Amino acid sequence: MRDYISSIVSERDFSTTVKEQREITANDVYLSSYRFVSYTELSSEDIQKLSSNTLYGIVTDNQGNTILEEVIAQNVPLVRSETDGNGGTYTPVASKKYTGFKLIFNDTITSDEFKNIHIAFDYSTVPSKQMVAEKLREVENLYPDNVQKSVELWNKAGMYVTTDENGASATISKAYQMSVVPVKFDMYGNSGTATLFSGNELFNESYFTLSNLLVDRTTLTGQYIMLVPEGLEPISIETTEDTFKIANKPSEVIPNYQGTGQTAYIFDYHLSEGNKYSSTSYTIYTKLKATLSMQPGKYAMGVALTWDQSEVVQGGYPSTDTFDLNRNGSITDKIHFISRDIIYNTPEELVVTKSVKASEESNYHLDTKVDKDSDISYRLQLFNRSRSKIERNVSLIEVLPRIGDRRIVENETGEYVNRGSQFDVFLKEAIPNVEGYTVYYSTDAPVANLSENLSANWKTADQISDFSSVRMIKLQMNDGVELAPNTFKEFYVSARVGDNAEVGQIAYNSVGLIKNNSPVGAIESVSSSVQVVDYTVSGKVYADIAKDGVYQDQDSPLANRTVKLYKVENGVETLVDTKTTDASGDYAFKVNYRGDYKVTVEPAIEERINDKAVKSNVLIVGNDVNAKGQKDFTLSLNHPNEVINVAIYSEEIAKIGGKVEAKFVSEFGREIKASEIVVRDQEVGTDYNALDKGVRMFEERGYIYYLKKTPENVQGKVTKEDQTVTFVYAQGGRYIPEVPGMYFPDVPYDKTPEEPSDNPALPYVPGYTPKDKDGNPLKPVDPEDKTKGYVPPSIVNPQDPTENTRVPY
Numbered sequence: 001m002r003d004y005i006s007s008i009v010s011e012r013d014f015s016t017t018v019k020e021q022r023e024i025t026a027n028d029v030y031l032s033s034y035r036f037v038s039y040t041e042l043s044s045e046d047i048q049k050l051s052s053n054t055l056y057g058i059v060t061d062n063q064g065n066t067i068l069e070e071v072i073a074q075n076v077p078l079v080r081s082e083t084d085g086n087g088g089t090y091t092p093v094a095s096k097k098y099t100g101f102k103l104i105f106n107d108t109i110t111s112d113e114f115k116n117i118h119i120a121f122d123y124s125t126v127p128s129k130q131m132v133a134e135k136l137r138e139v140e141n142l143y144p145d146n147v148q149k150s151v152e153l154w155n156k157a158g159m160y161v162t163t164d165e166n167g168a169s170a171t172i173s174k175a176y177q178m179s180v181v182p183v184k185f186d187m188y189g190n191s192g193t194a195t196l197f198s199g200n201e202l203f204n205e206s207y208f209t210l211s212n213l214l215v216d217r218t219t220l221t222g223q224y225i226m227l228v229p230e231g232l233e234p235i236s237i238e239t240t241e242d243t244f245k246i247a248n249k250p251s252e253v254i255p256n257y258q259g260t261g262q263t264a265y266i267f268d269y270h271l272s273e274g275n276k277y278s279s280t281s282y283t284i285y286t287k288l289k290a291t292l293s294m295q296p297g298k299y300a301m302g303v304a305l306t307w308d309q310s311e312v313v314q315g316g317y318p319s320t321d322t323f324d325l326n327r328n329g330s331i332t333d334k335i336h337f338i339s340r341d342i343i344y345n346t347p348e349e350l351v352v353t354k355s356v357k358a359s360e361e362s363n364y365h366l367d368t369k370v371d372k373d374s375d376i377s378y379r380l381q382l383f384n385r386s387r388s389k390i391e392r393n394v395s396l397i398e399v400l401p402r403i404g405d406r407r408i409v410e411n412e413t414g415e416y417v418n419r420g421s422q423f424d425v426f427l428k429e430a431i432p433n434v435e436g437y438t439v440y441y442s443t444d445a446p447v448a449n450l451s452e453n454l455s456a457n458w459k460t461a462d463q464i465s466d467f468s469s470v471r472m473i474k475l476q477m478n479d480g481v482e483l484a485p486n487t488f489k490e491f492y493v494s495a496r497v498g499d500n501a502e503v504g505q506i507a508y509n510s511v512g513l514i515k516n517n518s519p520v521g522a523i524e525s526v527s528s529s530v531q532v533v534d535y536t537v538s539g540k541v542y543a544d545i546a547k548d549g550v551y552q553d554q555d556s557p558l559a560n561r562t563v564k565l566y567k568v569e570n571g572v573e574t575l576v577d578t579k580t581t582d583a584s585g586d587y588a589f590k591v592n593y594r595g596d597y598k599v600t601v602e603p604a605i606e607e608r609i610n611d612k613a614v615k616s617n618v619l620i621v622g623n624d625v626n627a628k629g630q631k632d633f634t635l636s637l638n639h640p641n642e643v644i645n646v647a648i649y650s651e652e653i654a655k656i657g658g659k660v661e662a663k664f665v666s667e668f669g670r671e672i673k674a675s676e677i678v679v680r681d682q683e684v685g686t687d688y689n690a691l692d693k694g695v696r697m698f699e700e701r702g703y704i705y706y707l708k709k710t711p712e713n714v715q716g717k718v719t720k721e722d723q724t725v726t727f728v729y730a731q732g733g734r735y736i737p738e739v740p741g742m743y744f745p746d747v748p749y750d751k752t753p754e755e756p757s758d759n760p761a762l763p764y765v766p767g768y769t770p771k772d773k774d775g776n777p778l779k780p781v782d783p784e785d786k787t788k789g790y791v792p793p794s795i796v797n798p799q800d801p802t803e804n805t806r807v808p809y
Contacts, residue, residue, distance in 0.1 A: 033090035036076045036103075049107040050078045057098040059618050067643065068618035069102070076103070221270050223251075224284060225325050227262040227302040229342065230255070231294025234265050236287045244282045245270045258323045262300075298520050302339040341414075350483070352396060352513040353381045356528040358637070367529045369637050371593050372503070375428065375496050376530055380475070380511050383488040390483040395514045396475040397453065398493065399446045401425040401507035401530075403500070406448045408512035409524040416448035419527060422505035424498030426468040430461040431493055436481035439491075442472040450512070450519040497532065503590060504534035533640045535591035537565055540621055541581045541601060543656065544647035545720075549614035551621035551645065554658055554720055556681060557585025558648060561601060565589045568596040568632065594635045601629040601646045610647035623647035657684040658722035662693040667708065667730050673700045678725060679718060686718040694727040697751065697801075704732035704751060706802050730802040735792055739765050739809040746804075747792070753801045754794075761789030768809035778807075 034055075038047065055076050059068040072093065224246060226234060239246055246269040257264035271282070286303075304325045321335045355364035359375040370376060380398065384390050399408055401421040410416055431439045440458040447453060458474060475491055483489065501507075508527040515521055541561045545554050561581045566573040576597070579587040591597070603609060609629045614622030624644045625631045633642050659680035664673050678690045691714055697706050709728035716723070733753065734746035747760050762770050762778065764787045770778045772793035780786045796805040 033092045034072075034076075035090050036078050038078050038080050042078075042080075047078050047080075050105060051075055052106040054104050054106070056102040056104065058102060059098055067641070221268070222306045223325075224267045224269055225304040225306065226265040226267075226286065226288075227257060227260065227300075227304070227323070228265065228288065229262055229294065229299035229301065231291045232263075232288050232299075232301070232342070233291060234286055234288050236285075237267060238285050239283060241282050243271065246284060260323065262302075264325075299342045300339055301342050302337055304338075305336040350390060350394060350513055351383045352511055352523070352525045353383070354509060354511045354525040354528045355379045355381075356509070356530055365528075366526065367531070369531050369533045369640070370497060372501055372532055373497060373499070375494070376425070378493040378495060378509060378528070380491040380493070381488050382483070382491075382513075384483045384485055389485060393479075393516050394477045394483075395517065396491070397450075397512045397514055398473040398475075398509070399453070400427060400471060400473070400495065401509050402471075405446070405508075407524060408453075408510060409450060409519070409522045416450075419508040419510070421507040421509075423501035423507050423532070425495050425507050425509070425530070426498055427470045427473070428494040428496055429467055430464070431473065431475075431491060434475075434489060434491055436478050437489070437491075438476045438478060440474040440476060441467075441470045442474070443469045444471060446472055450514075450522060454514065454517055454519065497530065501532045503532050503592060506531045533594070533637060535594065535635045535640045536588060537591060537597065537599060537635075537642045537644065538586070538588035539563075539599075539616075539624070539644040539646065540585045541587070541646045541648060542585050542621070544610050544623070544649050545656065547610060547612070547649050549610050549612040549623035549647050551647070553722060556656060556659075557581070557583070559583045559585060561585070561603065561646075561648075563587045563646075564600045564602075565591075566598040566600070568598055573598060591635060594637065594640075596632070596634050597642075598630060598632050599625070599642075599644050601625060601648075603629065603648050604650075607648045607650040610649050612647075614647075616643050616645045621645050655683045656681055657686070657718035657720055660688050660690065660716075660718065660723045660725065662690050662725045662727065664705075664727050664729060666705075667728060672705060672729060673698070682718045684718055684720055687715075688718060689715045690725045691715065693725070697732075698729075699751070704749070705729040706732060708802070733795065733800075733802050733804045735759070735762060736804050736806045737763055737765075737770065737809060738806055739768055749795065749801060754798045756792045756794050759792045762792050762807060764789050765809055770807050770809050772807075 036051075036053075038050075042050070053076055054074050055072045056069050057072045073091070076091075224237075228234070234250070237246060237248060247267050249267075250265040251268050252264070252266040254264040254266070256262070284303075304321075306321075306325055320332060321337075322331055324331050325335060325337075355366055356368050356376055356378050357364045358368055358370045359377065361368065364377075364379045368376070378398075380396055382394075382396060397408060399405060401419070402424050403421060405419050405421050406416040407419055408416075427441075433439070438460070440460060441464050442456040442458050443464075444456040446456075453472060456472060464470060473493065477483075497507075507530050509530075510525045510527040512522055512524045540551065541558045541563070542551050543556045543558055544551075545556075546552065559581055563579045563581065565576045565578075567576050568574075576591070577589055579589060581587045601609070609625060609627055610623050611627040612623060613626070614620065614624075616622040616624055622645055625646050629646060631644050633644075635642060660678040661675050662678050663671060663675045666672050676693055678693065679686065679688045682688075691710075694707055694710050694714065697704060699705075706729060707727060708730045711726050711728075713723065714725055732749050734748045736746050737744040742765070744763050744765070747762055750759050753759065761781045764780075770790050772778060773796065778790040778793060780790050781788045793805065793807065795801065795803070797803040
């Protein structure tokens, strides 16, 4: 699995834009190894700086609140992607469950040229043994008599099982499914739109499949043709298959091919493979580079595959040879053609960034957190990264966040994707004047089309009576204004969080960079985000049997205990809310605002709070209140969640023993249905009887199970410790058809196997007749239609319905 971290290098903002935290693991999946890889050529100094870092592991609760942040490693080395073939070896770690990671850099890197940085944090995970056991139980149902066969089948599905003295373990991988299609020759490749800068390299990948030939082929020759805009030149071409050879230089270069304004680069190829009914895939990799003669704009680029033996291509998905690429004088032939769009920007293009802060914060960030009804400030930065001044017509356009809003600039597939905002943000006042720029406002609702938004009704500040009605803002560079090399302009937007914001919700905002008031070549900044803080207070109230202030196995949760939350201001306590603990002893408050608070817990009359304080953490449920059952605390942007657990003790509680639980397992020891509580919260010495839990037969997930073993402790007395009563079951038997030289699926018994007449019919096999154990032919279900099958014989052992019955044919 991989988290990509991409950024445009800036001495101002790089160190913050790569500080990313994402949810990357699932329940019951544990981190096992990681690596840090660069896919961009960096100097040794930059690699050393980026290798000065700290990797944190993060654990969140079910509501996404951070409850643990700990250091996994320091100075994780950044390696180039070429190292060890594909990005360096993984560093193994002690297996531990995290829900997120955060990689913080201690230094920044700078650059005197335009550059895109592409680095990645790769990691691998393993499933927990609980997940492995659960999956093994599922596949056992497929082949109950052959666990090894089940494991082999499971391995093919993408989870690879091994066993050792510690039991079963597994690693997770992706599974791929292939299918055969009745086509002869297909070609596929890149699609969508690519953005290219001068000096950057463009990679193109085309692949085709030669499949299900009607005749053997020893050779196949043809041409691979690239139609590219003027100024874009191929610098390398290669394949990875030995049987597919392509010339490393074009046999012809034809400028303005067929009046298209594109240059045709023609490469000859030779394929020395093509067996009858076989299927083989081949890939062509090309690398292109923009030259100084290429002008900014949006261009089309295409690649085509032609062949000499045209009868090979029957079926498939060919295109019409509109440009006569095989040059036989016809424009109605069928060839294979893939096209894509390229947006080209020259190296002096500006860089635009967006950041935000809460009103009381000093610094701007890519992301920030606020209270409901808060004021915020956005900062827009326009930076000239080139070595020459900028004098062209440039403008910035901002679309204020609204629920369901969309990106300002289309993505590589031409879509204006949803920004994901969950609440509205409103402009508070006019934007302060910046010398050389004019600010325009529009109250028109933005649409998913940049051209239409640029043509909206724009007004100056003196024409706006209510700034909260503004939906879009445009900052226009005035004629004759210059932006010197390595300088920037900053614009500040004062806004407020909308009334429809709820705790935990996020609003995203970005800014678009437009040249010559045209959508062609427009780019959009990384989105900044504002999240309404989800303040929570939660915990557990439990019976502390051992009086040690720590919740352990012998302890039990206490339901129906009252917990109160107070707001404390200037020494005055005001009740905010009251909760009652649930069956698990848990409670939770949601709070809208930061500040000072107090929690109090009221035990029953005969109970008292344990006076031994033990601070809770991600591993320990402790005792966080004083002897009066109270705790004072402060919620803030940096500490939005408070966990307060409460340990209660009494003489009556001390007499309570552990629970008795009934479990139901197969002969292989795997649970086949959910466990059931026999008794709980009973005094030590109380009698229990679990005989009624061990029923003779039950059906679960379509399979019938019969009781094979009743445990010795099916009756007993409650003790201090938890006890488990384990009933062992076997899956119901099956009829096994035995047809010489053929395989037929087993036929499972029904719920009354001792009465064979209503069991499922045995299969009909032409030329064969099934017989019972004495050699007597079985009767057909329908004498007029034997294809409906045969009435099964009596099972081999009526006293044991789990034993299979073999039926010879």
